[in-house]
Amino acid sequence: MTGSGPEEAVAEAFEEQRGRLVAVAYRMLGSRADAEDAVQEAWLRLARQDAATIDSLAGWLTTVVGRVCIDVLRSRTARPEASYDDRLPELIVTQDGGATPEDDALLAESVGLAMLVVLDTLRPAERLAFVLHDMFAVPFEEIGQIIGRSTDAAKMLASRARRKVQDTPRPTDERQQQRAVVHAFLSAARSGDFEGLLRVLDPDVTWRTHTERGMVVRLGATEVAARIQHAVHVKATARPVLVNGAPGIMAWDANGKPVGVMACTVVDGRIVEILSVTDPERLASMDLPGGAD
Structure with missing residues (x-):
């Protein structure tokens, strides 16, 4: 050699x-x-x-x-x-x-x-x-x-x-607290509990969604909670996941196809920022876990 x-x-x-x-x-x-x-x-x-x-x-x-x-x-x-x-931003979902x-x-x-x-x-x-x-x-x-x-x-x-x-609000380091807040958010979203959503959302929360038609931005806990409450009838299965190592949420349709990913930034026990993706093309380009339990 x-x-x-x-x-x-x-x-x-x-x-x-x-x-x-x-x-x-x-x-x-x-x-x-x-x-x-x-x-x-x-x-x-x-x-x-x-x-x-x-x-x-x-x-x-x-x-x-x-x-x-x-x-x-x-x-x-x-x-x-x-x-x-x-x-x-690049989202790694596990x-x-x-x-x-x-x-x-x-x-x-x-x-x-x-x-x-x-x-x-x-x-x-x-x-x-x-x-x-x-x-x-x-x-x-x-x-x-x-x-x-x-x-x-x-x-x-x-x-x-x-x-x-x-000077920028930083997410809490306690993973268990983050997870509890996101789980409470998901539970309230599933049942359409408006007051429950308000309890875990920061009053000035910002929700950015990458949709098929472009970026949609919603501001404030009341507007965000109302939109989530309105979507309670959507037929999808949502579960907690990790997004870039932090607690988040992912949703699949009845066939197990990903229909949405949500990354949540938690500060002092409340969600201050949400970034979600519902654009099918963007979702298809991501390496996402399947929907089967």
């Missing part, structure tokens, strides 16, 4: 970095597919580069992936139709209480929905500085080189982003 040549050695070194690079890109872009594309672009650039000129492969790849992600984020900003309201090792691996790579929403409010340079420094401990000096700013400027960007993240 012959030894590995320089090209094989570079490929092996890249594969060792791939998992970390995908994680960086995913937290930057909020999409596993986009993250994979960014890392693939880094590989293509590496293939055209003389590896002997690279002092630190990990640093070089992080820089390339960071710059690719910045370009993607800026292109989204330049296209109004690509705003957060129209884009669906059975609640029956996680397999494969499920655990997926959830370990996912980012909580609330954090994805917060990150999406940051400017591209702020998001990169915050993600690289606070999540991956990349020095500010390197971050400054990636975004073409000074080290101090990179620190300021990360600090500004950190304040925005800290």
Whole structure:
């Protein structure tokens, strides 16, 4: 058996970095597919580069992936139709209480929905500085080189982003409390209990639904509860699931076909935000558990 040549050695070194690079890109872009594309672009650039000129492969790849992600984020900003309201954060749905090792691996790579929403409010340079420094401990000096700013400027960007993240209501860490709130919400929804729905909904709750016709937004506990109460006659089976590792709800029709996914953000014992998907095309593109018990 012959030894590995320089090209094989570079490929092996890249594969060792791939998992970390995908994680960086995913937290930057909020999409596993986009993250994979960014890392693939880094590989293509590496293939055209003389590896002997690279002092630190990990640093070089992080820089390339960071710059690719910045370009993607800026292109989204330049296209109004690509705003957060129209884009669906990646949702990983798994059975609640029956996680397999494969499920655990997926959830370990996912980012909580609330954090994805917060990150999406940051400017591209702020998001990169915050993600690289606070999540991956990349020095500010390197971050400054990636975004073409000074080290101090990179620190300021990360600090500004950190304040925005800290000022945003964060979901409670107690999984059992989250689960209890979502279960109470589901129970009230099944029976059309208007008062029960109001007890678990924050007065200023926001409900965004990705439908076949586009995004529908409902604001306030009264409007949300009234809409859910109105839908009590819909023939569907709904059960608790995990959405990005947090308690959520999924519904199937009589044939076991998915008809809806609902992600709930719980803060201080009440649901403050709901993101749901009923668009058949979007549902078909997601890897969803079946409806059979």
